[in-house]
Amino acid sequence: MSKKLFYLLGIVVTIILGTILYLKFCCSCCVPTKTTDNTTNIVKTPERNQTPFFLDGSGINYQCNDNFNFLQNNSALLEPISDSISIGVEALKDVLLENPNQKITITGYAMSNEENATKFENLGLARANDVKTFFVSKGLAESQFDTKGELVDSWQILGDTLSGPVKFIFSTSAASNSTDLDLLRDKINKSPLVLYFNTNQSNNKLSTLENQKINDIISYTKQVPDARVLIVGHSDNVGNRDANTVLAQKRADFTKDYLIKNGIEASRIETQSQGPDAPAADNNTAAGMAKNRRTVITIK
Structure with a gap:
């Protein structure tokens, strides 16, 4: 065997051995790892500060994808109100008439960097009161609603619109004497x-x-x-x-x-x-x- 052929054969063997060693020791990091408990690891995306339209109290459990929405720096409900919300409001009206001791606290949210030009102490409270006014306009009893407002650092925004910055908590007041x-x-x-x-x-x-x-x-x-x-x-x-x-x-x-x-x-x-x-x-x-x-x- 000539020296030239021997030299070329050595190069080929070196390449083959190098490839085998690379695959064995260097690419193990590319193989997905398996957990010993057979569970799937899920990377969670940050939770978005969004509240669905959800009525969950005595006699009612109603939820829909739509919600009350507000423009940034504004306390007025965006209209028109969707049909799915209107259906929930009518169902709530029937429940409250049957349960006069039922109370609902409406919590409105606003981002801390929003401007508040209302008479209320914060924009979240102003939004809660506008939702309450809407309920009363549909024939629900004003006395069965309380309102509160909270400021948060961020909220789900679509364009210049806050999506659903309100939630509803049901409670039962003491029986009237x-x-x-x-x-x-x-x-x-x-x-x-x-x-x-x-x-x-x-x-x-x-x-x-x-x-x-x-x-x-x-x-x-x-x-x-x-x-x-x-x-x-x-x-x-x-x-x-x-x-x-x-x-x-x-x-x-x-x-x-x-x-x-x-x-x-x-x-x-x-x-x-x-x-x-x-x-x-x-x-x-x-x-x-x-x-x-x-x-x-x-x-x-």
Whole structure:
């Protein structure tokens, strides 16, 4: 064998041995390691400070992917509110009417670097109160909600929008005693629910405040089994007195139907018509006549 051939053969053997030694000793770091307990190691991504729309309390367990959202440095709910949230709110309304001692604390969140231009001590509290206002506008009882606000270092942001910076905690208040119920009855009767109607009409769209007063009446009647509701219909003095008396009765009947739909038994509601005989204002002015076309709802 020539020296040249022997030299080339030595180079080939060296390359082969080098490759074998490299694979054996240097590439073991490239082989995935196995844990002795057969578990899978998962690298966790940092948790995002986001709260889903989640209602979990006595009689309700509702969750959806949508939530109440807010622009940065702003306390007003972004609208429109999604249908999935609206469904949850309606379900919550039914639960709260059936459970007048149920309380919910709404916690609103804001980042510590957001500007607070509201009257509240922090932007989180302002957001919680705007959510509460939304609930009340949908007919839920204001008295069943508390609010609080918290500042955090960061939150999930999509563009310039904070995603879902609110959560809801359910609790049950102590059973109302007779003093609380007396105070609620006095509140209802001292500032009674008064519904106003257009000329010759006996239907009406209720405002947020009117809905709140109806919820107080419903809450009282649910806690006092022998309570009775009195609805008195009134009219202005334009036209025939007998016709006005009939119209005032129709207004009282409309109001009764609304209360029945909200859970008050028909047998616990009494209606009367005083027609034009008990004006609340001067019938000589348009403004006065508008105040006289009304129904007044109290507890007997």
